Amino acid sequence: MTTATAPAKGGVWKQSRTFDPAVRLLFLNQLTINLGFYMLMPYLAAHLADGLGMAAWAVGLVLGARNLSQQGMFLVGGALADRFGFKPLIVAGCALRTAGFGALAFAQSLPMLIAASLATGLAGALFNPAVRACLAAEAGEERRVEAFALFHVYYQAGILLGPLVGVALTGVSFRLTCAVAAVLFAGLTLVQLRHLPVRVSEAPRERRGQFRTVLAHRTFWLFSLAMTGSYVLSFQVYLALPLAAGGTGATTALFVVSALVALAGQLRITAWCRRRLSRERCLVLGLALMGGAFLVPAVLGRGLVGLLLCAAVLSVANAVLYPYEMDTVVALSRGRWVATHYGLYNTVCGIGITLGNLGTGVLLDVTGWSAAPWLVLCAVGLVCAAAMALLARGGRLAEGAPAG
DSSP, X not given: OOOOOOOOXXXXXXXXXXXXXXXXXXXXXXXXXXXXXXXXXXXXXXXXXXXXXXXXXXXXXXXXXXXXXXXXXXXXXXXXXXXXXXXXXXXXXXXXXXXXXHHHHHOOSXXXXXXXXXXXXHHHHHHHHHHHHHHHHHHOGGGHHHHHHHHHHHXXXXXXXXXXXXXXXXXXXXXXXXXXXXXXXXXXXXXXXHHSOOOOOOSOSOOTTHHHHHHTOHHHHHHHHHHHHHHHHHGGGTTHHHHHHXXXXXXXXXXXXXXXXXXXXXXXXXXXXXXXXXXXXXXXXXXXXXXXXXXXXXXXXXXXXXXXXXXXXXXXXXXXXXXXXXXXXXXXXXXXXXXXXXXXXHHHHHHHHHHHXXXXXXXXXXXXXXXXXXXXXXHHHHHXXXXXXXXXXXXXXSTTOOOO
């Protein structure tokens, strides 16, 4: 059983107010980041293809540039945050995304579009590890799990609201969508510049050994690889489930159900887990639930009810996992180079998503919509849950356990 302090009771707003202003600002930060990102990015491909008349390969190149820039630079962004402090990287990332989204409003040539896309991706690599490391530090060890649970609620709220705002703005013009998104990030940059406290990494002051310490942490690598499976499975809400559902309405329903389950259930699920389970058991349970979610379409087929149920179970599994995976990253780092650990974790999981999506696509092409793809995805979750259980059994995930 976990011995963590019981979380504060009440709704999202009431619990948020029990944290210091810096933590509340980080909640607002993530809500705004996702609101601005998801009001624009889902409609970028259509703008490039239909509005600018670009070929499919060029559209893919522009979108891929953003993903490559972000995933490839996470480790660098985390390392910079540990060296220079969290606030400068958060502010710089938001300012850079302001510029990137502003450029997308006017860019028409392929080089300019790629440059703007690279800027938006690099921005995410700068602020993403820094935000999480800063949240862990400001919340403190006793309230890290609760803080990350609330953080996930704001994260999901941004994902839910962003496309709704974006579709209304894009109906007027895509340039207006870019402008509003840029203004949101500009405002967020100024607010954080003024109100976010300076928080320097608690890592040792010496500069040598930063990457060596992180990259040589074998237990952290094993944990990251096991958790990569959860990201591969979660991403099927964007890949396998929409392909199986077919049609914009069914796809929208998948996203809405997934977000609403997270918004309504996250705090309750986290509170239940804290009362009954250790952190390690929550990780195992979440991974097993993710695998189990794909038994539903394996049994029920491609019917919308089964797909919606699968998406709902995936969302519940994410609610179980997210606060504890973020907490475990901090625990395994033992307070040294926390942002760098987050950066490496994001990089490993990002590579895993790419490979997992490729494998899922090949599997769907080979087997079609039989039960086989769903059973393979189920097996991925169960294998990762078993791997996590083995790590936990050896005590290697415990706070302060030596790096192995």
